[in-house]
Amino acid sequence: MLILIAVFIQASYYNLFADRLSASTIFILIETNTTETIEFLGAYLNFFSFILLVCLLTPLILIKFINKPFNIYLPEKALSIVLLLILLFVYQYKSLANHNLYNIAFNSYQDYLEETELYDEFGLDDPIGEIPEVIVKTREERKVFVMLIGESTTRHRMSLYGYERQTNPKLEKIKEELLVYRNVISPHTHTIPSLSKLMSFKHYEEEGRLDEGTIIQLMNKAGLETHWISNQKPIGLHETLITKMANASHNLHFLNVKNYNIESIHDEVVLEPLKKVLQENEDQFIVIHLLGTHAGYANRYPPSFEFFTDIPPILNDSAGVNVVNSYDNAIRYNDFIVSEIISEVKEQDAYSYVLYFSDHGEDVYQVHDGASHTETKGTYPMYDVPFILWQSDSFRENFNINFEPDRPYMLDDLIFSISDLSGLKFKGFQFKRSIFNENFKERDRIIYNKKNYDSIFSR
Numbered sequence: 001m002l003i004l005i006a007v008f009i010q011a012s013y014y015n016l017f018a019d020r021l022s023a024s025t026i027f028i029l030i031e032t033n034t035t036e037t038i039e040f041l042g043a044y045l046n047f048f049s050f051i052l053l054v055c056l057l058t059p060l061i062l063i064k065f066i067n068k069p070f071n072i073y074l075p076e077k078a079l080s081i082v083l084l085l086i087l088l089f090v091y092q093y094k095s096l097a098n099h100n101l102y103n104i105a106f107n108s109y110q111d112y113l114e115e116t117e118l119y120d121e122f123g124l125d126d127p128i129g130e131i132p133e134v135i136v137k138t139r140e141e142r143k144v145f146v147m148l149i150g151e152s153t154t155r156h157r158m159s160l161y162g163y164e165r166q167t168n169p170k171l172e173k174i175k176e177e178l179l180v181y182r183n184v185i186s187p188h189t190h191t192i193p194s195l196s197k198l199m200s201f202k203h204y205e206e207e208g209r210l211d212e213g214t215i216i217q218l219m220n221k222a223g224l225e226t227h228w229i230s231n232q233k234p235i236g237l238h239e240t241l242i243t244k245m246a247n248a249s250h251n252l253h254f255l256n257v258k259n260y261n262i263e264s265i266h267d268e269v270v271l272e273p274l275k276k277v278l279q280e281n282e283d284q285f286i287v288i289h290l291l292g293t294h295a296g297y298a299n300r301y302p303p304s305f306e307f308f309t310d311i312p313p314i315l316n317d318s319a320g321v322n323v324v325n326s327y328d329n330a331i332r333y334n335d336f337i338v339s340e341i342i343s344e345v346k347e348q349d350a351y352s353y354v355l356y357f358s359d360h361g362e363d364v365y366q367v368h369d370g371a372s373h374t375e376t377k378g379t380y381p382m383y384d385v386p387f388i389l390w391q392s393d394s395f396r397e398n399f400n401i402n403f404e405p406d407r408p409y410m411l412d413d414l415i416f417s418i419s420d421l422s423g424l425k426f427k428g429f430q431f432k433r434s435i436f437n438e439n440f441k442e443r444d445r446i447i448y449n450k451k452n453y454d455s456i457f458s459r
Helices: 002-017 023-030 034-044 047-065 076-092 094-098 101-122 169-173 191-198 215-221 241-246 267-278 321-346 393-398 411-421
Strands: 143-150 178-181 225-230 251-254 284-289 351-358 387-391
Touching (some): 143 321, 191 241, 191 411, 215 284, 215 411, 267 321, 321 351, 321 387, 387 393
Parallel strands (some): 143 284, 225 251, 225 284
Antiparallel strands (some): 351 387
């Protein structure tokens, strides 16, 4: 039975993603909660998986119901020798073990525990951290800086970026107040690896820089009161890397404690805590982590946002209509949430900004015939994310942004851009890594398997 389970999982994975199950996949599963696992299975298991399961179970069922018993005689010594030879063969040819599901899972879990111990040593949940010589540009008026993190949202399904359907009616009304960047990508197509780079100094040239500090620790050192408001669950099998980073905040607001696949917790749940936080008269850095357009799209918005019901323009037939419509409706609801957050910050008499982006994108019947985000079969909608900045009048008048909407930028440099935008400098700060700076320099955008994004997806 264990062998059949292994065959089913590995064959299904290869069918879906055209690659063998790897340690990185196991890492993601470990840091995923039960709800997200159920949603993953609902979104990805297909007809092939069903047929494979039937083929694997049929012989077992037939054997179970065969009336005539049969025995195979094999001497005990001979059986022991056969098993020993099999074990020696597997040990000698380690490549076989390297592709064995249980071997991969066991070794990956051991590696994960070791890496988690390193995270503890790095002190990612320490409010101060190790960022040296932080210099703050002082201002008399109150500062309110908001970093708004979306989920699984590709910019290609936003009318603000030219999509045919009106998925951004609210943001389009205030378009003149926004800086809309059109060439920003995420470093990964999954939340945990992507945010681990977005929130820290870690990037593809130097993977081991997690110990140098995070955006939260930087803002703490700058003297801002930090808040983390999240509609995402804080833990999976273990406390996640992102939760450790969030724990460095002065104030934590984890709002999603229910099974959000069964009981829909919509992102408007973040609005009330935000209002209360904004009532406090202090300099603030607020991170808001949304569920956004996470898989299980129809669960991401209330019935009142069931707006698109016709056949989408991107489809040639009726296949995928419900999925595409649900995703576009989720984008439209996300538009409402982002605009509401901007409105709340706008009401404050403060030197403020709201920076919105998504952790990664999603391919929903755009390149692939289905809905997914995976690096092994990565497509440009999975990497292409919205990156939008709103500024208060005071901020716009006093901070000069070198705005070039088509700058090729990858979010693993976000800590430099956020620092620049917030008037902070530190030892090792690089102007060339800030998208907002006149000294910005383009760099290779390296993604999965050390591939250059701009070479693969030249359009």
